[in-house]
Amino acid sequence: MTSNAQQPNRLSQGGRIDRSRKLSFTFNGTRYQGHPGDTLASALLANGVDIVNRSFKYSRPRGIVAAGAAEPNGIVQLGSTEAGQVPNVRATQQALYEGLTARSTNGWPNVQRDLMGLIGKLGGQFMPPGFYYKTFMAPASMWLTYEKYIRKAAGLGRSPNENDPDIYDHRHQHCDVLVVGAGPAGLSAALAAGRAGARVMLVDEQEEMGGSLLSSRENIDDAPATSWVEKTLEELSELEHVTLLPRTTANGYHDHNFVTLHERCTEHLSDLAPSANGRRQVRARLHRVRAGQVVLASGAHERPLVYGGNDVPGNMVASAISTYVRRYGVAPGKRLVLSTSNDHGYRAALDWLEAGREVAAIADARQNPDGELVEQARSKGIRIIAGSAVIEARGEKRVSAAKVAKIDIAGFKVAGPVEELACDTIASSGGFSPVVHLASHTGSRPTWNDDILGFVPSPVKGMTPAGGAHGVYALDKVLEDGVAAGSAAGEACGFSAASVSQPNVKNLREGAAVALYQVPHLKATLRGPKQFVDMQNDVSSAAIEVATREGFESIEHVKRYTALGFGTDQGKLGNINGMAIAARCLGRTIPEVGTTVFRPNYTPVSFGAIVGRHCGELFDPERYTAMHQWHVENGAEFEDVGQWKRPWYFPRKVNGKTETMHEAVSRECSAVREKVGILDASTLGKIDIQGPDAREFLGRVYTNKWAKLAPGRVRYGLMCKDDGMVFDDGTTSCLAENHFLMTTSTGGAATVMEWLEIWHQTEWPELDVYFNSVTDHWATMTVTGPEARKLMSELTDIDLDKDSFKFMDWREGNVAGVPARVFRISFTGELAYEINVQANYAMHVWKKLFAHGDKYGLTPYGTETMHVLRAEKGFIIAGQDTDGSVTPEDLGMHWAIGYDKPNSWIGKRALTRPDTKRTDRKQMVGLKPKDPSVVLEEGAQIVFDPKHAIPMPMKGHVTSSYYSPTLQSGFALAVVKGGHQMMGDTVYLPMADGQVHEAEIVSPIFLDPKGERQNV
Amino acid sequence: MFYILCPYCGEHREEEEFHPKGQAHIARPADPENTSDDEWGDYLFFRDNPRGVHHELWVHAVGCRKFFNITRHTVSYEILEVYKMGEQPSITAESLASAEKSQGVQVGDGGQQTVGASDSAAKDSRGTKV
Amino acid sequence: MSNAQQFDTRPQGEIPVESPLAYSMQRSGAPKAKAGTKVTMRERPFLGQLTLRGGAIVLDEALREVVGLGLPGEPLGLVQDQAGERSIQWISPDEWLLIVPGGEEFDIERRLREALGDAHFAISNVGGGQTVLELEGEAASEVLKKSVAYDVHPRHFSVGKGVTTVFAKATVILRRPSEERWELVVRRSFADYTYRWLLDAGEEFDIAVEN
Incomplete structure (x- = not known):
C-alpha cells in the first residue's frame, strides 16, 4: 500500500471542513488523508486523484464531475471487510470517516492501466448503440457465457458474499407537510408550515442541511447565507411538531402522497454500524411516510454542456466547482476554462x-452577456469570449487544453476559428434542470x-414544488417561493398561515440565458470526438443520433436502445441533453419529444x-397452536401450512x-389403524354462526342440505x-336452532370468512346472521383409532355409548376436567373424537390424554400421516386434490349436492353449463400402481x-x-x-427419467368403502 | 400504496388493510335457473377494464371487515369517492364528462368509460363484449 | 331468547392454564428493566373477552343494564369503567369487543342474552383466542411506529381510541386506554410472533418485560 499524505488541491482556508483533524482513508489501495466534513469525492479531489473509475462500456478514464446525487462517474465499492461491502456508492454523497476503504467499480486490472480501455478506444467504431444486443444475440445458448464476462467488464459493483451483520429498520411516519430538500426553499417552506403548527418532516439527503446555501456566494440579512441556515434550523428544531431528518433521501413518491425515505444512520461513521452503549445501532432506516401535503424542494441539477471529450477527467459542471471550493476548501485544478450559456455559471x-487559481477564459455562448455576475467577472479582468463555447477538451487522463470557438447555435455549426487554451479544468453550465424525478x-x-x-413538475394532487424544483433560481425568489409553498401546504392541512418575514437578499440582475445542449463541432457528430450525454451508461450524442437514424423515434425507445438514463443514474445529468439531441435529430422541439x-x-x-427487520426469524409470522411446545419437546418435524407450524x-x-x-x-399410520393416535387439529378454521337465518345462509353457501340438521348433529x-368449482370443505355442527359452528380447511379459514361476509354484505343483507372467527379460541385434538x-x-363424563353418541354427533361435557365440545367426525376413517377446549386449557388436556393413553398405545401423528389416512379413505383436501377447476x-x-334445494345455492347454476356437463372432464379416481413399491x-x-409420439395427449394428473x-x-x-367410466383401465405415467409407470384406475376409496370402522 | 377512506371507520387507512374485490355493482342474476348460459357466463367471467373512472368493490379486511365501493380513476389512481354498499356513486364517467364539457374541456374519444354504475352503462355492457 | 348455545369454557376445579405467551416467554426470555429502559411490555392474560354483534341501540341498552357501561358513541371509540377493568371497543358498525376480568364473561353473556331477548344479535366468547399486551413508557410510540402503519401521534390517536390494523405482518387491535399506556389485543396463534417482534423492535430502548 502506498501512502500519500499530501492534499495538493486543498485550499489553506475556507470551507466547512475541520482542518484540525485528519482522517485517513484508502482508495484503490492507496492511503490518503482528508478532514471531517469532506465527502469521499472532495477528499479525492483534494488529493489530486483525477481518475476514479473506468466507464461502463468504453472503459474510458473518468473523474468526478458533480458534487451530489447527480454524479455519474464517482461510483465506488465501499467496505473494508467482505461483509461490509456496499456497491454503487456515490463518492460525492459518502461522508469521509477514519478508515474508509473504497475501490473503483470498474477497471481491470486497475483504473490507471485498463486493458478493457483498448476496446474502449476502438469502441467508437465497434460498439454502436445496441452493441450487446446485436453482438451477443446468437447463439442464444452462449448468452450465459457471454454474460459472465460482460458483467465482469461492465458491472457496477458487486454484492457481499457474506451475511450483512448490521440491523435495519422501518418507521411508519405520518405528517401534515413533508418537505423534501433543506435548501433555501425547503427551509423556508418548513419554517412557514412549522410555525403554522403543522406536523412537518424536513428531509435532506446531505450530511448537513442547507443545500445550495452551504456553498453560496450570497448574503442573507447581510451575513453569510450559512448563518441564516443555522438560525432557521435552530428554530425548526425547537418546534415540537417538526422532525428534521438529515442524511435522508426521499427516494420514491408513490400514490396518494406516500413517500419512502432512506435514512443512513451510521454510514458516515464507518462501513459497519458501530455499537453505542453496548447495543447494536440501526444502520439505515426506511421511513414510509404518508404525508398530507408534499413540498418538493429538491432543487435543480446543473446541466453540463455536451462537447467533444467532455468526459476526460477535469471536466466538471460549474456549480460543482463552486461547491468544492466554497464548501470543502478544494480547488480541483490550477487553470480553468468555463463554458456557459447563462449567468449562473460565472459563479464558478x-x-x-x-481561491487563488487562474481563469484562462470564459466561453459564453451568448452574443452579449451582460448580467451582474458577468460584470463582476469582467471587472476582475477575466477574459470573456462572447458567442463561443468549448467545442472539445484535449487530454487523456486529465484535461490539458480546451478548444474554444465561436458557434452558431441555430445553424448547429462552428462559426469561427478554433483557439486552443491550455488548462487542466473545464467547467460547463447549460443551465439548470429542476429535479422533477x-x-x-x-x-x-x-x-x-x-x-x-x-421541465418543471406538472400538478400532482397534494404536492407543491418550490424553489429550484419549481424552476425558480434567484435566491430572493427561492426564499419567497418556499414560504408560499409551506404556507399553502399548511393551509391545505387546516393550519392558517403564520407570518414569516422575507429575509433581506440582494437581487442580482440576470442576463437572459441561451438554449444550448449539444455543442457543435468541426466534424459531424458521428465522426467527431465522442460527446458524452450520460456518462454513467456511456451514452454519447452519436449514439442518440444513430438510434434516431435506425428508426427509434419515441424517446422511450431511444432510451432503451441507448441505455440513456438507465439504472441508478435515472438521467440526472443527461436526460434533458439527450432529449434535446433526439429532438434536433428528429427535427422536433423538446416538448414534442417529451421526457422518459x-x-x-x-x-x-x-x-x-x-x-x-422482516428477516431471519421475523421474516414471516409463525403461527403456533396451544400444544406447540409439546410438539417441539417431543421431537416433531414441522410442516408449514400457510403461516402455521404443524x-x-x-x-x-x-x-x-x-x-x-x-x-x-x-x-x-399403523397406530391409528390398530390402536389409537392423536392429532393436533387446532389449525382448522372455526367460524361461529348465529342468527335466525343462519340455517338458510348455510343452505346457500354449501352445496348440500342443511334444513333438517338437528342440534347435536354434524354434517x-x-x-x-359461483362457477361451480369446489373451493373449500369442512364440517358444520348445529349447536342450537340458530347457532352453528363451521370448520374450514387450515389454509381456507380467512378466505371462507371473507367469502361468507361478501355474500352476506353484498347479496343477502336481508338474512339475519352474524359470523365470528373463533379459530384461535378453541384448541382441537383428534383422538382416533x-x-x-x-x-x-x-x-x-360424556356418555360414549355408540347408540347415544353416534357418528356425526357432537356432545358437550368435561374432558380431563375441562369443559369440552366433542365431535364424532372422522378424517381417518376410524372411530374418532375431536375434542375442542378453550385454548388456554388445551395443554393440560393434551398431557392428560397421554398420561392415560400409554396403555392403549396412544401415538401422536402429524400431517403426513393424516394425509395418508385420509387418502386411503378417498377424502379430498381442498387445494391439493382440487385446483379451482374441479x-x-x-x-x-353427487351425494353432497342438493339439486332440489329451494334456493339457487352458490355454484348450482354453473353445474348445468355445457362445460361442466362434459363427460370428458377430469374426474377424481384412485390409482393403484401395478408395482406396489412405486409411489407415484x-x-x-x-x-x-405411452407409445404415442411426443407430445403425448395428457389425460390427467x-x-x-x-x-x-x-x-x-x-x-x-x-x-x-372421463375417469369415472374407466374403472379397471390401465393408464401410464411417463417420468422425466424415461421410466413409465403403469397404474390401474380404481375407486378413490381404498379402505373400508362402507365406512364401518368409523361407525362403531 | 393507496390511502383509502373507509366509509364505516370514517378515516383514511393504508392500502395494506384492504383487499380489492374487483368491479363493483355486479349483481347476481335474481333467478339463476332462468338465466341463459351466456348471461350466466357474462356474470361470472366478464369484467370491464376502463381507462378512466372505475367503480370497484373493496373490503376493509384488517379493520371493520365491511365491504364498500370506491370510484377510482385508473390513470391517475385518484380515488374520487367512496360509498357504502347499497349506495350509488355520485361520480361516474358520464358525470365527469358532462362536468368537463360544461367547462369547455374536450374528453378524449373512448378515453373514459364506466360500467355498472349507471343504467345505460349496465345495459351497454350486456352482450356487447368481444 | 336467541336460540343459541352458550357454553362455559372455564373449568370448575384447579386446572393448569397456559397463556398464549407461556412458551414464548420461556423460549425468548423476558428481559428485566435496566437503567435505560424506555418501554415496558406486560401481558394481561386470561381476561374475559366477548365479541358482540348486533344493533347499537339494543346492545347499548343491554350493556348499560348488565355491565354498567354503554357502547362508545363513535366509530373507533373505546370506553372503560372507572377502574379500567371493563372496556368496550368499537370494532365495526355492528361489532364491539367487550373485555372484562376473567371469569365474568359467562355470566355477562348469559345476562346479555336474557336482556336482549328476541333481538337479532350474536355473542361469541373469544377469550381463549386472544390475549392483551400492554406497552408503556416514553418509547412505546416509537416501538409502535416500527410496527404499525397506523398514525400513533397524539393528535391522531387520542386516549379512548382503538383500531384494528396491520402489525408487522400480522394484525392487531391497538387501543389507547390512557396517555401512557397502549394495549395490543393479539390473536393467540400470532402472539409468539408479536412478542418476538416487540422484543426486537424494543431492543434499542432496552425493552423490559414484566410478568
Whole structure:
C-alpha cells in the first residue's frame, strides 16, 4: 500500500471542513488523508486523484464531475471487510470517516492501466448503440457465457458474499407537510408550515442541511447565507411538531402522497454500524411516510454542456466547482476554462479566482452577456469570449487544453476559428434542470417551461414544488417561493398561515440565458470526438443520433436502445441533453419529444433498508397452536401450512437411530389403524354462526342440505364458487336452532370468512346472521383409532355409548376436567373424537390424554400421516386434490349436492353449463400402481398411450400419492379425463427419467368403502 | 400504496388493510335457473377494464371487515369517492364528462368509460363484449 | 331468547392454564428493566373477552343494564369503567369487543342474552383466542411506529381510541386506554410472533418485560 499524505488541491482556508483533524482513508489501495466534513469525492479531489473509475462500456478514464446525487462517474465499492461491502456508492454523497476503504467499480486490472480501455478506444467504431444486443444475440445458448464476462467488464459493483451483520429498520411516519430538500426553499417552506403548527418532516439527503446555501456566494440579512441556515434550523428544531431528518433521501413518491425515505444512520461513521452503549445501532432506516401535503424542494441539477471529450477527467459542471471550493476548501485544478450559456455559471469562475487559481477564459455562448455576475467577472479582468463555447477538451487522463470557438447555435455549426487554451479544468453550465424525478414517480409527466429552458413538475394532487424544483433560481425568489409553498401546504392541512418575514437578499440582475445542449463541432457528430450525454451508461450524442437514424423515434425507445438514463443514474445529468439531441435529430422541439419516465428509486437503497427487520426469524409470522411446545419437546418435524407450524411427523429414536419420515409415518399410520393416535387439529378454521337465518345462509353457501340438521348433529359440506368449482370443505355442527359452528380447511379459514361476509354484505343483507372467527379460541385434538373410546372413557363424563353418541354427533361435557365440545367426525376413517377446549386449557388436556393413553398405545401423528389416512379413505383436501377447476360432480360427490334445494345455492347454476356437463372432464379416481413399491409423483401427468409420439395427449394428473402401510402398496388420487367410466383401465405415467409407470384406475376409496370402522 | 377512506371507520387507512374485490355493482342474476348460459357466463367471467373512472368493490379486511365501493380513476389512481354498499356513486364517467364539457374541456374519444354504475352503462355492457 | 348455545369454557376445579405467551416467554426470555429502559411490555392474560354483534341501540341498552357501561358513541371509540377493568371497543358498525376480568364473561353473556331477548344479535366468547399486551413508557410510540402503519401521534390517536390494523405482518387491535399506556389485543396463534417482534423492535430502548 502506498501512502500519500499530501492534499495538493486543498485550499489553506475556507470551507466547512475541520482542518484540525485528519482522517485517513484508502482508495484503490492507496492511503490518503482528508478532514471531517469532506465527502469521499472532495477528499479525492483534494488529493489530486483525477481518475476514479473506468466507464461502463468504453472503459474510458473518468473523474468526478458533480458534487451530489447527480454524479455519474464517482461510483465506488465501499467496505473494508467482505461483509461490509456496499456497491454503487456515490463518492460525492459518502461522508469521509477514519478508515474508509473504497475501490473503483470498474477497471481491470486497475483504473490507471485498463486493458478493457483498448476496446474502449476502438469502441467508437465497434460498439454502436445496441452493441450487446446485436453482438451477443446468437447463439442464444452462449448468452450465459457471454454474460459472465460482460458483467465482469461492465458491472457496477458487486454484492457481499457474506451475511450483512448490521440491523435495519422501518418507521411508519405520518405528517401534515413533508418537505423534501433543506435548501433555501425547503427551509423556508418548513419554517412557514412549522410555525403554522403543522406536523412537518424536513428531509435532506446531505450530511448537513442547507443545500445550495452551504456553498453560496450570497448574503442573507447581510451575513453569510450559512448563518441564516443555522438560525432557521435552530428554530425548526425547537418546534415540537417538526422532525428534521438529515442524511435522508426521499427516494420514491408513490400514490396518494406516500413517500419512502432512506435514512443512513451510521454510514458516515464507518462501513459497519458501530455499537453505542453496548447495543447494536440501526444502520439505515426506511421511513414510509404518508404525508398530507408534499413540498418538493429538491432543487435543480446543473446541466453540463455536451462537447467533444467532455468526459476526460477535469471536466466538471460549474456549480460543482463552486461547491468544492466554497464548501470543502478544494480547488480541483490550477487553470480553468468555463463554458456557459447563462449567468449562473460565472459563479464558478469567480469562486475559482478567489481561491487563488487562474481563469484562462470564459466561453459564453451568448452574443452579449451582460448580467451582474458577468460584470463582476469582467471587472476582475477575466477574459470573456462572447458567442463561443468549448467545442472539445484535449487530454487523456486529465484535461490539458480546451478548444474554444465561436458557434452558431441555430445553424448547429462552428462559426469561427478554433483557439486552443491550455488548462487542466473545464467547467460547463447549460443551465439548470429542476429535479422533477419525485414528481414523475407519481406518473405525472413534467411540463416544458421555455422561460427557464427546463421541465418543471406538472400538478400532482397534494404536492407543491418550490424553489429550484419549481424552476425558480434567484435566491430572493427561492426564499419567497418556499414560504408560499409551506404556507399553502399548511393551509391545505387546516393550519392558517403564520407570518414569516422575507429575509433581506440582494437581487442580482440576470442576463437572459441561451438554449444550448449539444455543442457543435468541426466534424459531424458521428465522426467527431465522442460527446458524452450520460456518462454513467456511456451514452454519447452519436449514439442518440444513430438510434434516431435506425428508426427509434419515441424517446422511450431511444432510451432503451441507448441505455440513456438507465439504472441508478435515472438521467440526472443527461436526460434533458439527450432529449434535446433526439429532438434536433428528429427535427422536433423538446416538448414534442417529451421526457422518459423517471422511476423510483431516486438513488440506490440498500436491500437491508428495504427488508428492515422482516428477516431471519421475523421474516414471516409463525403461527403456533396451544400444544406447540409439546410438539417441539417431543421431537416433531414441522410442516408449514400457510403461516402455521404443524407437526409433520414425530420421528422416534430407535436403538439410537432416528426414524426416517417413511418409518415414522408407517408407524403412526399403523397406530391409528390398530390402536389409537392423536392429532393436533387446532389449525382448522372455526367460524361461529348465529342468527335466525343462519340455517338458510348455510343452505346457500354449501352445496348440500342443511334444513333438517338437528342440534347435536354434524354434517360435512362442500363449498363452491359461483362457477361451480369446489373451493373449500369442512364440517358444520348445529349447536342450537340458530347457532352453528363451521370448520374450514387450515389454509381456507380467512378466505371462507371473507367469502361468507361478501355474500352476506353484498347479496343477502336481508338474512339475519352474524359470523365470528373463533379459530384461535378453541384448541382441537383428534383422538382416533379402535381404542379411542376406551381412552376417552377414562377422561370424560360424556356418555360414549355408540347408540347415544353416534357418528356425526357432537356432545358437550368435561374432558380431563375441562369443559369440552366433542365431535364424532372422522378424517381417518376410524372411530374418532375431536375434542375442542378453550385454548388456554388445551395443554393440560393434551398431557392428560397421554398420561392415560400409554396403555392403549396412544401415538401422536402429524400431517403426513393424516394425509395418508385420509387418502386411503378417498377424502379430498381442498387445494391439493382440487385446483379451482374441479366440480363436486368431478369429485364423484353427487351425494353432497342438493339439486332440489329451494334456493339457487352458490355454484348450482354453473353445474348445468355445457362445460361442466362434459363427460370428458377430469374426474377424481384412485390409482393403484401395478408395482406396489412405486409411489407415484404428485403432479405426474397421466397418458393413455405411452407409445404415442411426443407430445403425448395428457389425460390427467396425480393429485395425492403416498405409500400405505395398511395396503402395503403405493396408491394415489388423481384426476383423469372421463375417469369415472374407466374403472379397471390401465393408464401410464411417463417420468422425466424415461421410466413409465403403469397404474390401474380404481375407486378413490381404498379402505373400508362402507365406512364401518368409523361407525362403531 | 393507496390511502383509502373507509366509509364505516370514517378515516383514511393504508392500502395494506384492504383487499380489492374487483368491479363493483355486479349483481347476481335474481333467478339463476332462468338465466341463459351466456348471461350466466357474462356474470361470472366478464369484467370491464376502463381507462378512466372505475367503480370497484373493496373490503376493509384488517379493520371493520365491511365491504364498500370506491370510484377510482385508473390513470391517475385518484380515488374520487367512496360509498357504502347499497349506495350509488355520485361520480361516474358520464358525470365527469358532462362536468368537463360544461367547462369547455374536450374528453378524449373512448378515453373514459364506466360500467355498472349507471343504467345505460349496465345495459351497454350486456352482450356487447368481444 | 336467541336460540343459541352458550357454553362455559372455564373449568370448575384447579386446572393448569397456559397463556398464549407461556412458551414464548420461556423460549425468548423476558428481559428485566435496566437503567435505560424506555418501554415496558406486560401481558394481561386470561381476561374475559366477548365479541358482540348486533344493533347499537339494543346492545347499548343491554350493556348499560348488565355491565354498567354503554357502547362508545363513535366509530373507533373505546370506553372503560372507572377502574379500567371493563372496556368496550368499537370494532365495526355492528361489532364491539367487550373485555372484562376473567371469569365474568359467562355470566355477562348469559345476562346479555336474557336482556336482549328476541333481538337479532350474536355473542361469541373469544377469550381463549386472544390475549392483551400492554406497552408503556416514553418509547412505546416509537416501538409502535416500527410496527404499525397506523398514525400513533397524539393528535391522531387520542386516549379512548382503538383500531384494528396491520402489525408487522400480522394484525392487531391497538387501543389507547390512557396517555401512557397502549394495549395490543393479539390473536393467540400470532402472539409468539408479536412478542418476538416487540422484543426486537424494543431492543434499542432496552425493552423490559414484566410478568
